[in-house]
Amino acid sequence: xxxxxxxxxxxxxxxxxxxxxxxxxxxxxxxxxxxxxxxxxxxxxxxxxxxxxxxxxxxxxxxxxxxxxxxxxxxxxxxxxxxxxxxxxxxxxxxxxxxxxxxxxxxxxxxxxxxxxxxx
Amino acid sequence: xxxxxxxxxxxxxxxxxxxxxxxxxxxxxxxxxxxxxxxxxxxxxxxxxxxxxxxxxxxxxxxxxxxxxxxxxxxxxxxxxxxxxxxxxxxxxxxxxxxxxxxxxxxxxxxxxxxxxxxxxxxxxxxxxxxxxxxxxxxxxxxxxxxxxxxxxxxxxxxxxxxxxxxxxxxxxxxxxxxxxxxxxxxxxxxxxxxxxxxxxxxxxxxxxxxxxxxxxxxxxxxxxxxxxxxxxxxxxxxxxxxxxxxxxxxxxxxxxxxxxxxxxxxxxxxxxxxxxxxxxxxxxxxxxxxxxxxxxxxxxxxxxxxxxxxxxxxxxxxxxxxxxxxxxxxxxxxxxxxxxxxxxxxxxxxxxxxxxxxxxxxxxxxxxxxxxxxxxxxxxxxxxxxxxxxxxxxxxx
Numbered sequence: 001x002x003x004x005x006x007x008x009x010x011x012x013x014x015x016x017x018x019x020x021x022x023x024x025x026x027x028x029x030x031x032x033x034x035x036x037x038x039x040x041x042x043x044x045x046x047x048x049x050x051x052x053x054x055x056x057x058x059x060x061x062x063x064x065x066x067x068x069x070x071x072x073x074x075x076x077x078x079x080x081x082x083x084x085x086x087x088x089x090x091x092x093x094x095x096x097x098x099x100x101x102x103x104x105x106x107x108x109x110x111x112x113x114x115x116x117x118x119x120x
Numbered sequence: 121x122x123x124x125x126x127x128x129x130x131x132x133x134x135x136x137x138x139x140x141x142x143x144x145x146x147x148x149x150x151x152x153x154x155x156x157x158x159x160x161x162x163x164x165x166x167x168x169x170x171x172x173x174x175x176x177x178x179x180x181x182x183x184x185x186x187x188x189x190x191x192x193x194x195x196x197x198x199x200x201x202x203x204x205x206x207x208x209x210x211x212x213x214x215x216x217x218x219x220x221x222x223x224x225x226x227x228x229x230x231x232x233x234x235x236x237x238x239x240x241x242x243x244x245x246x247x248x249x250x251x252x253x254x255x256x257x258x259x260x261x262x263x264x265x266x267x268x269x270x271x272x273x274x275x276x277x278x279x280x281x282x283x284x285x286x287x288x289x290x291x292x293x294x295x296x297x298x299x300x301x302x303x304x305x306x307x308x309x310x311x312x313x314x315x316x317x318x319x320x321x322x323x324x325x326x327x328x329x330x331x332x333x334x335x336x337x338x339x340x341x342x343x344x345x346x347x348x349x350x351x352x353x354x355x356x357x358x359x360x361x362x363x364x365x366x367x368x369x370x371x372x373x374x375x376x377x378x379x380x381x382x383x384x385x386x387x388x389x390x391x392x393x394x395x396x397x398x399x400x401x402x403x404x405x406x407x408x409x410x411x412x413x414x415x416x417x418x419x420x421x422x423x424x425x426x427x428x429x430x431x432x433x434x435x436x437x438x439x440x441x442x443x444x445x446x447x448x449x450x451x452x453x454x455x456x457x458x459x460x461x462x463x464x465x466x467x468x469x470x471x472x473x474x475x476x477x478x479x480x481x482x483x484x485x486x487x488x489x490x491x492x493x494x495x496x497x498x499x500x501x502x503x504x505x506x507x508x509x510x511x512x513x514x515x516x517x518x
Contacts, residue, residue, distance in 0.1 A: 028153045029166075039150050039169030044176065047146050057145070070156070071149030 007086050010037055014045050015083035018055065018075045025058070025072035046073055054079030128167055129154075135171070138178040147174050193257050194223055200261030214307055215264055222260060225315050226253060229322055238327030244336040245325035248421070251340070252321050255428045256314060258436060263310075265439035317424050324417050331417040335394040339421035342390035346422065347429020349382050386426060387419035394418035 007015065013035040018026065020034075032042050049055040056076050063069045075083055132151040139147045150170035157163040175181070201219050203212035230249075240246050324331050395415035399407075440447045 027156070028149060029156045039166045040172035043146055043150055043169070043173050047143070068152040068155060070152055071145065
């Protein structure tokens with residue numbers, strides 16, 4: 001049985017989206033589209049990740065004409081390492097669950113296991 | 121940009137200011153990003169998420185809860201202190217003014233302090249402010265009970281008899297009516313003192329005065345101890361007669377002496393402890409100034425907390441005793457003490473009160489026109505002299 005991840009499925013989704021292009025700065029709306037999260041869910045996750053030093057944030061230097069500056073995000077080195085580990089654990093846990101479910105006679109379990117995020 | 125979008129953007133910019141400075145970037149980010157979201161429902165949903173974020177990060181639920189709690193507490197205190205219909209116009213006006221001005225001070229001074237000196241930035245500061253607010257709100261109804269008692273003519277019984285004795289020149293007042301008028305000077309002085317204490321505490325708990333949380337904690341504890349000891353030693357006044365029958369000793373009673381020692385030494389001790397806890401590295405000059413400031417602030421806070429604690433407990437005890445004969449009897453071991461006599465003890469700590477017991481012992485004390493009345497008046501040495509009779513219900517304010 002795989003150990004429970006320290007991140008929620010939503011947080012894992014955000015980490016997956018950010019680790020897809022680790023060196024690139026991404027903005028909130030792009031992350032929301034990629035993860036399917038609403039702004040009220042996405043931003044508290046980004047705040048918690050930034051508090052833990054896993055995500056860094058900055059304001060756009062040169063905004064598009066007539067547009068306000070945008071807030072940009074990317075993983076830190078620690079964040080990238082944590083994301084890689086957490087996503088790998090999540091994949092293993094998902095595989096174990098799939099194997100258990102496929103075993104003959106095994107009843108489908110309603111657990112609180114971590115859903116495997118969609119890793120780009 | 122449509123007018124609705126403009127309004128939403130402006131509202132968002134204003135709302136972002138509710139979020140603590142350290143989190144403000146995130147709230148602004150949601151609002152800035154809304155321009156990239158397709159207009160219509162998606163943009164509205166995005167902004168709704170921003171509102172949720174602001175509510176969460178700005179601790180709106182906590183703020184609204186505290187505001188509601190404060191409003192309920194203030195409303196209850198005002199209701200308790202608001203003059204009832206039986207009170208005379210002048211007494212009623214004084215009490216109404218007292219309530220309105222106190223509540224205005226409680227609401228207005230924090231806003232002024234916030235603008236000038238910043239908000240409180242530590243848990244100790246917030247708790248200290250809350251304690252002061254609770255204390256001032258508790259004093260309001262207790263003070264009103266005592267003041268209304270002073271102006272009221274007792275309806276009957278021994279209180280009425282005491283009142284009549286003390287009003288030998290004042291005709292025959294109607295039982296249950298109100299005698300005399302409010303002490304406007306005293307009211308204004310009390311409000312001024314309240315405003316000063318409140319302003320000092322609000323200033324010392326504001327961010328820019330830089331009083332350390334440890335200083336506030338030390339001085340508040342010392343002040344609390346000081347107030348409790350003063351109350352325990354002299355619960356209803358400053359003279360020994362007020363503490364009878366608990367302490368029958370003289371003014372040099374060891375406990376009374378301890379209270380006086382504490383009264384003057386506690387702020388100094390709190391100041392010394394706070395100064396000792398203050399550390400400013402690498403600059404001896406700045407360190408000594410910072411220590412002096414922390415010590416001074418600790419002394420002020422200790423003094424304020426002690427005074428307010430003793431006042432709240434003393435005034436509340438007085439109000440309880442005036443309202444309840446049972447409490448009165450319990451505290452005084454069924455000493456024959458009426459509310460009138462009690463008030464005399466509390467307010468002036470007058471030795472005249474002692475004669476009330478003599479009055480009770482005389483066989484024909486119910487005869488208003490008897491020699492007993494004259495005898496009592498003659499026995500009370502200070503009644504016609506340096507101060508008014510302390511055991512009267514009515515003529516405090518002629």
